Amino acid sequence: MSDVSLSARSKARVTRRPWHALVRWETLLVLAILVDFAINAHASPYFLDPWTLSDVTVSVAEKAVVALAMAFLVMAGEIDISVGGIIALASVSMGLVARAGLPLPLVVASGIATGLLAGCVNGALVTIGRVPSIVATIGTMTLFRGIAYAVLGDGVLKTYPPGFAWLGQGSVAGPVSFELVLFVALAAVAIVLRHATAFGRRVVATGSNPEASRMSGIATDRLRFALFVAVGTAAGLASVLLTSRLGSTRPSIAQGWELEIITMVILGGVAIEGGIGTIPGVVLAAILMGLVTFGLGLLNVPGIVMSVVTGTMLIVVVAVPAALRRYGGGRQ
Amino acid sequence: MQPILSLDGVAKSYGGVKALTSGALDLYCGQVTALLGENGAGKSTLVKIITGIVHADGGTITLDGKPVVIESAEHARSLGISAIFQEPVVFDALTVAENIFITGRPLKGRSVDWPTMMRRSREILAELDPSIDPAMVLGRLSVAQRHLVQIARALSNDARIVIMDEPTAALSHREAEELFAITRRLRDEGRAILFISHKFEEVFALCDRYAVFRDGAGVGQGTLQGMSSERLITLMVGRPVDQVFPKQVVAIGEEVLRVEALGRCLEYENVSFDVRRGEILGVYGLIGAGRSEVMHALFGTAPAETGRIVLNGETVSIRSAQQAIAHGIGLVPEDRQRQGAHLRLAIGDNITLPSLGRTTRGGFLSARREREQAAPLAEQLGVKMSGLRQRVEDLSGGNQQKVVIAKWLATAPRVLILDEPTKGIDVGAKAQVHRLMGELAAKGVAIIMVSSELPEVLGMADRIMVMRRGLVQGIVPRSEATPERIVKMATDA
Numbered sequence: 001m002s003d004v005s006l007s008a009r010s011k012a013r014v015t016r017r018p019w020h021a022l023v024r025w026e027t028l029l030v031l032a033i034l035v036d037f038a039i040n041a042h043a044s045p046y047f048l049d050p051w052t053l054s055d056v057t058v059s060v061a062e063k064a065v066v067a068l069a070m071a072f073l074v075m076a077g078e079i080d081i082s083v084g085g086i087i088a089l090a091s092v093s094m095g096l097v098a099r100a101g102l103p104l105p106l107v108v109a110s111g112i113a114t115g116l117l118a119g120c121v122n123g124a125l126v127t128i129g130r131v132p133s134i135v136a137t138i139g140t141m142t143l144f145r146g147i148a149y150a151v152l153g154d155g156v157l158k159t160y161p162p163g164f165a166w167l168g169q170g171s172v173a174g175p176v177s178f179e180l181v182l183f184v185a186l187a188a189v190a191i192v193l194r195h196a197t198a199f200g201r202r203v204v205a206t207g208s209n210p211e212a213s214r215m216s217g218i219a220t221d222r223l224r225f226a227l228f229v230a231v232g233t234a235a236g237l238a239s240v241l242l243t244s245r246l247g248s249t250r251p252s253i254a255q256g257w258e259l260e261i262i263t264m265v266i267l268g269g270v271a272i273e274g275g276i277g278t279i280p281g282v283v284l285a286a287i288l289m290g291l292v293t294f295g296l297g298l299l300n301v302p303g304i305v306m307s308v309v310t311g312t313m314l315i316v317v318v319a320v321p322a323a324l325r326r327y328g329g330g331r332q
Numbered sequence: 333m334q335p336i337l338s339l340d341g342v343a344k345s346y347g348g349v350k351a352l353t354s355g356a357l358d359l360y361c362g363q364v365t366a367l368l369g370e371n372g373a374g375k376s377t378l379v380k381i382i383t384g385i386v387h388a389d390g391g392t393i394t395l396d397g398k399p400v401v402i403e404s405a406e407h408a409r410s411l412g413i414s415a416i417f418q419e420p421v422v423f424d425a426l427t428v429a430e431n432i433f434i435t436g437r438p439l440k441g442r443s444v445d446w447p448t449m450m451r452r453s454r455e456i457l458a459e460l461d462p463s464i465d466p467a468m469v470l471g472r473l474s475v476a477q478r479h480l481v482q483i484a485r486a487l488s489n490d491a492r493i494v495i496m497d498e499p500t501a502a503l504s505h506r507e508a509e510e511l512f513a514i515t516r517r518l519r520d521e522g523r524a525i526l527f528i529s530h531k532f533e534e535v536f537a538l539c540d541r542y543a544v545f546r547d548g549a550g551v552g553q554g555t556l557q558g559m560s561s562e563r564l565i566t567l568m569v570g571r572p573v574d575q576v577f578p579k580q581v582v583a584i585g586e587e588v589l590r591v592e593a594l595g596r597c598l599e600y601e602n603v604s605f606d607v608r609r610g611e612i613l614g615v616y617g618l619i620g621a622g623r624s625e626v627m628h629a630l631f632g633t634a635p636a637e638t639g640r641i642v643l644n645g646e647t648v649s650i651r652s653a654q655q656a657i658a659h660g661i662g663l664v665p666e667d668r669q670r671q672g673a674h675l676r677l678a679i680g681d682n683i684t685l686p687s688l689g690r691t692t693r694g695g696f697l698s699a700r701r702e703r704e705q706a707a708p709l710a711e712q713l714g715v716k717m718s719g720l721r722q723r724v725e726d727l728s729g730g731n732q733q734k735v736v737i738a739k740w741l742a743t744a745p746r747v748l749i750l751d752e753p754t755k756g757i758d759v760g761a762k763a764q765v766h767r768l769m770g771e772l773a774a775k776g777v778a779i780i781m782v783s784s785e786l787p788e789v790l791g792m793a794d795r796i797m798v799m800r801r802g803l804v805q806g807i808v809p810r811s812e813a814t815p816e817r818i819v820k821m822a823t824d825a
Contacts, residue, residue, distance in 0.1 A: 197697060208676050211671050215672070
């Protein structure tokens with residue numbers, strides 16, 4: 001008897017589908033991007049200049065690189081708050097390696113390796129130490145940045161080998177920056193990994209039901225560990241780009257980035273409880289956030305107001321899907 | 333003599349599932365009444381109704397000759413009804429005195445009157461176990477002492493009716509004896525006691541009366557004088573045969589899996605059995621007998637500490653589900669929603685998950701190959717769905733279970749373990765699952781079926797392994813299995 005009513009309900013779900021596709025999260029993000037693009041273009045005559053648009057991509061690409069990895073971690077039901085601290089620590093290690101006079105490849109490698117090791121620490125705390133990821137990475141967030149402060153104090157490291165600046169400032173062709181090319185390439189890899197491989201399926205399954213995933217033969221701990229390492233490595237890479245662009249290292253570098261990166265992931269439609277999310281959504285969210293912050297900058301809006309806007313965006317993003325679910329579907 | 337508490341025709345359903353249809357029970361002052369019944373007979377529901385935790389849908393409850401509606405746990409306490417549970421419901425971080433007076437703390441003005449609370453706790457404990465200090469943190473007490481604290485709580489409450497739900501399950505023999513002595517004293521002071529136990533030895537040693545439940549209904553009560561354990565068991569299991577099991581005659585082949593002296597601390601020990609091609613091995617026992625734990629050892633999700641597993645003649649080490657799957661072992665777990673299915677994923681994604689390696693090439697997914705694998709299985713099992721993209725959470729329990737079974741069939745297992753495969757699913761789906769088990773056995777799969785349902789075990793299994801308190805009590809061939817014999821082994825009549 002209950003079968004009858006259930007199949008009736010599932011039929012209703014099927015017929016609702018065209019409408020559902022219309023309010024797909026990615027569709028809404030594209031609309032928001034178009035609206036913001038129009039506002040920016042209207043607000044400033046310089047906005048449509050290719051070199052201005054190139055500037056939009058620069059700072060956002062660094063965060064978006066981390067957001068791509070973070071999206072996988074959140075989809076698997078975990079989170080890493082320590083990415084800002086990892087970027088600072090990686091920047092310090094690059095600064096020290098550069099000051100010692102070592103060549104460019106070693107400087108870059110030390111930044112990425114520091115991120116990787118920091119990711120291993122987070123992964124070990126969560127999968128071996130069984131510390132909830134939010135607690136573990138709040139701890140390492142302070143720890144990593146604390147080490148950066150302990151090493152540098154009030155100091156600055158700014159002797160970098162020649163050629164280092166190109167990574168964060170150089171362009172591949174005309175207004176197309178290296179950072180943009182790197183981000184596009186990594187986004188393509190992430191899309192394939194998430195949507196076309198067994199790995200992506202296992203990530204989503206683990207976030208959706210970790211216990212059933214383990215019982216289905218997924219090595220959930222190994223998977224989570226790998227994802228923490230990936231996020232750490234991505235943070236190391238972001239540190240290379242950021243340090244190169246700024247040309248100097250201070251322990252306060254990338255302060256507060258973790259929140260902007262996590263905002264990108266959530267804005268991209270990844271469910272904070274895990275199990276749901278797409279990479280195109282995260283890419284669109286990164287573009288939208290870049291446009292909004294850059295547009296506010298064009299309008300000379302001060303930084304404090306920008307954080308108000310970012311915060312409001314995040315709340316709206318969490319509230320809107322909840323409202324859509326309540327009014328749009330029968331399922332709670 | 334008039335019963336102090338009398339239940340008549342009490343019924344309770346949980347979302348369409350009838351847990352209790354016509355519960356009847358009389359409790360008398362100065363008497364211990366044993367409540368007997370198989371798993372799922374409705375005993376726990378009855379206790380929850382008496383203690384006010386759930387409300388009955390129908391029937392009457394009479395207390396002191398007057399009809400009463402027990403509104404809440406607090407109300408039950410104020411009526412003088414107290415319960416002692418199998419797992420002591422106590423607060424480890426609080427003191428013994430606070431645990432005893434968890435409600436109704438003596439007050440001085442608006443704050444707790446600690447000296448009075450300590451003094452009264454000491455007075456009550458003096459009769460039970462003077463070695464317990466009321467100021468001690470409860471977490472430091474043994475399980476037996478925690479039971480005593482629960483009894484002290486009942487006494488502080490002036491309880492006239494005390495319900496004891498399998499209080500001896502975690503106690504040693506000596507501790508149980510002490511508990512019985514206290515129980516007899518409570519009875520002699522004029523309290524009415526309801527004692528739930530699966531141990532006939534205890535029942536006959538302690539109780540004056542019995543009440544037997546079967547399939548949610550009271551099937552008989554009276555004085556224990558002149559009753560035998562055989563007659564009680566007959567009352568417990570003697571149900572009309574209303575199910576015909578589609579048992580197929582299958583030629584049983586060579587041994588596929590053998591376990592020798594498997595053990596895991598505090599869960600099970602010295603467990604040995606084997607299962608053959610085409611055979612269905614039923615595993616019967618009461619809740620807590622260690623059956624599921626043994627299955628998790630075979631599947632690697634909670635490996636055994638001692639003993640060995642022999643698969644196709646070779647000793648194997650299975651320490652994770654991946655290894656079990658690689659060895660051709662599948663497990664349909666008892667907890668479908670938590671361990672079995674990914675409710676928020678699509679049906680197709682659920683079915684292909686454990687066997688993703690078969691449908692992927694170099695780690696890349698193939699929608700076509702996944703569909704070719706999942707669609708025939710969903711059809712074979714008769715999953716009622718709108719399509720493979722539908723989410724599992726939109727299906728009924730029976731159809732969810734079919735999806736979980738389908739995902740293990742996709743791995744082409746040589747040994748399939750089914751833990752309570754038909755628990756909580758409707759009759760139609762149940763019959764389909766049973767038919768499927770027969771078909772799998774006919775194809776040569778070795779099946780281990782854990783079940784608490786006696787008719788299912790008797791109807792489907794070629795041999796029945798009975799477990800009790802972590803030990804194998806025996807393995808009975810189908811031809812020699814009678815309900816009375818199996819229940820007797822599972823309890824200790």
